[in-house]
Structures are given as structure tokens and as C-alpha cells.
Amino acid sequence: MSKLRTIGWILFFTSSIVSGANTLAPSVRLNNGLEMPVIGLGTYLANEGECERAVRDAIDAGYRHIDTAYLYGNEKEVGNAIRSKIDEGAIRREDVFIVTKLWNTFHRPDQVEKAFQKSFENLNLTYIDLYLIHFPLAYKQVHKDGSDRTPQSVDDVNLFPNVNGRPVYDDIDYVDTWRAMEGLLQTGNVRSIGVSNFDIPQMERLLSQVTITPVTNQVECHPNHNQLPLIKYCNDRNITVTAYSPLGRPYLAKNNLAINDPKVQAIAAAHNKTPAQVVLRYSYQNGAIVIPKSTKQQRIKENFNILDFSLTPEEMNVMNSFNNE
Ligand SMILES: NC(=O)c1ccc[n+]([C@@H]2O[C@H](COP(=O)([O-])OP(=O)(O)OC[C@H]3O[C@@H](n4cnc5c(N)ncnc54)[C@H](OP(=O)(O)O)[C@@H]3O)[C@@H](O)[C@H]2O)c1
Incomplete structure (x- = not known):
């Protein structure tokens, strides 16, 4: 466990602070030499009308990493928000790290x-920082009108x-x-x-067969599913892990979620932080990049504010006890 914590802290200390007016998150150096901010805004279920404002709020709060996907249907809103912030002079294109994903029907x-190309046009941001294979499985490509016609465009x-x-x-083999x-x-x-x-x-199979190593593996990761073996496996190979659903997807109202637990509330109180901040800090201290989603301005700020405290080894042990997968 202590080795993993060390990896987390090495990531922290070898990262660089991006300059700017706000306090920004550090970035981690990827295996291709580029840098990726360690806190990003998730946008799954950030719906039409609210996504654009949330991304603008996130930029104002200091986020410089936005996670979207073709599947989420909000790439255009993400792009609009970023372009408007660039037009305002708040950021330059190179200050933000934009992630989107290849859906299963296009393997x-x-x-x-x-x-x-469709995601690139939707975002309309000169370039995309990171493109991910969304899942290691392929769906058959069929027309959305239910006919046998071959889809002529991605939208079909x-x-x-x-x-x-x-x-x-x-x-279709993901390789x-x-x-x-x-x-x-x-x-x-x-x-x-x-x-x-x-x-x-x-x-393991991918790495044994390809020439370019992925810069990150984005996986579900939070105290109830802490992914310590995968984080170690990836970090040992200079691959970052991006923690998705880092709050544990409270919207699914699962039982025993760390964010709702009295032990986490006590740790939060001891640091004058919220349970959400403790939960995010935990995965961050384990070496993961975190991408919490919120469309509420206050929570967007709250979720970003996890860099000015650290969990003690004893508190990390309490957090480890939630892992059940
Ligand atoms: N690669 C993949 O397969 C994959 C899968 C899932 C997710 N993701 C990415 O990871 C991002 C995050 O995951 P997620 O959206 O599934 O789950 P999450 O970030 O764990 O949780 C988001 C939920 O928590 C609420 N929330 C946000 N901040 C909070 C706070 N401080 N206190 C209490 N509740 C809070 C949000 O509601 P409000 O918006 O109302 O605040 C939202 O319902 C996604 O948005 C997406 O970008 C990737």
C-alpha cells in the first residue's frame, strides 16, 4: 500500500503547475511527453443547456481538463464553452486538455x-488532446431507423x-x-x-501487440472500487489511470457508498472538507487523475478544491476498507 501511495506522490511532485490567474491543478507528464491536468470535469449526463455553462464554470474555477465522449451527445456544447472562454481571453487553446472517446459501434x-472526424468537428477546437477507446468491446453497426440500410454517416x-x-x-479485436x-x-x-x-x-494483451502505449486507461475508480492493482500495473508501465465516477456515482443511489458513510464524514470534518473532497482526494493520493462530474457551480468548485490537504496513512486505511470489488 505504501508503495502505491509513493507512486501517487511521485506523480504529484513530478508534475508541473500550469501558470495562470486561478490556482490550477498540477499536470502529470504522459509517456509521450505531453502533460495532462490531474483534475478534470466529467460531463456524462451533463445535458443540453447545462453542459456549456458547467464547462464555463469549471474553467472559471480552475479546471483545465474536460472529459466528454461522442456517446454523451454534448461535444458541441463542450466545444462552444471552450471557444467562448478562449474568445474572452480567459484561456488559450493550449491551456486546456480535451478528452473524447470512440464509441463501441465504430471499432x-x-x-x-x-x-x-465527427467528434473533432463537434468539438471544433483545432485539435483534440486525447482520444480513448471507450470500451474494449465492439457493437455491430446498424442503421438507427431499424432498416438493413448501411449507415451513411456517423449520425445514422x-x-x-x-x-x-x-x-x-x-x-472486432480491440488490437x-x-x-x-x-x-x-x-x-x-x-x-x-x-x-x-x-x-x-x-x-497486457494490448501492450504485447502494439507499438504505441496508451497514455491513460480511464476506469471506474472510487473508494468502493479502488483499482489499486490496476493503478499499480499501469503506473509501473508509465500509463496513467484516470478515475471515472470518482464520487462513486451517487446518482445510482447504491448502498454503502463511501461518500455517504459516517467514517468519511468524520474524516471530512477533521480536515474541514466535504465527504466528496475526501473521496476524490483518496483516489488522487493513490495516483489517479480524477474527473468528477457536476453541473452545479458550487460543487464544481468544491470538487476541484482537493489539493490543499492530504489524508494520513490511518485515514487512507479507513478509505481502503470500503473497497469491495
Ligand atoms: N469511460 C467511461 O466508460 C466512463 C463511464 C462513466 C463516467 N465517465 C466519465 O467520468 C465522469 C464522472 O463520472 P460520473 O459522472 O459517472 O460519476 P461521479 O462523478 O462519480 O458522480 C457524479 C454525480 O455526483 C453528483 N455530485 C457531483 N459533485 C458532488 C458533490 N460534491 N457532492 C455530492 N454529489 C455530487 C453529481 O450531481 P450534480 O451534477 O447534480 O452535481 C452527479 O450526479 C463522467 O461524467 C464522464 O465524463 C466515463
């Missing part, structure tokens, strides 16, 4: 560039092909998809590529 190697594709509610998969992702780097329109939802065996 066929000849579809990867087409899907990327049914994102959740299913028969009686069961997903229809396609037999082949990854090779097409590698090809995207040649276009200059994306600077880094990575993966999401890959477990250790999937990482």
Missing part, C-alpha cells in the same frame, strides 16, 4: 477515422444495437481498433491516444 478499423448509427434489450456485439487509433496520430488532429474500461489482462 471497425475503417470506421475509426470517420468517428474521430444506432448507438445501442440490441435484440430484445440484449446488445448485439461485433467480432485492430487500436492500430487504427495509432493512425489518427498522423493526422495531427489528436495528440494522445488511450483506452478506457480495460482490465489488466486486456492491457
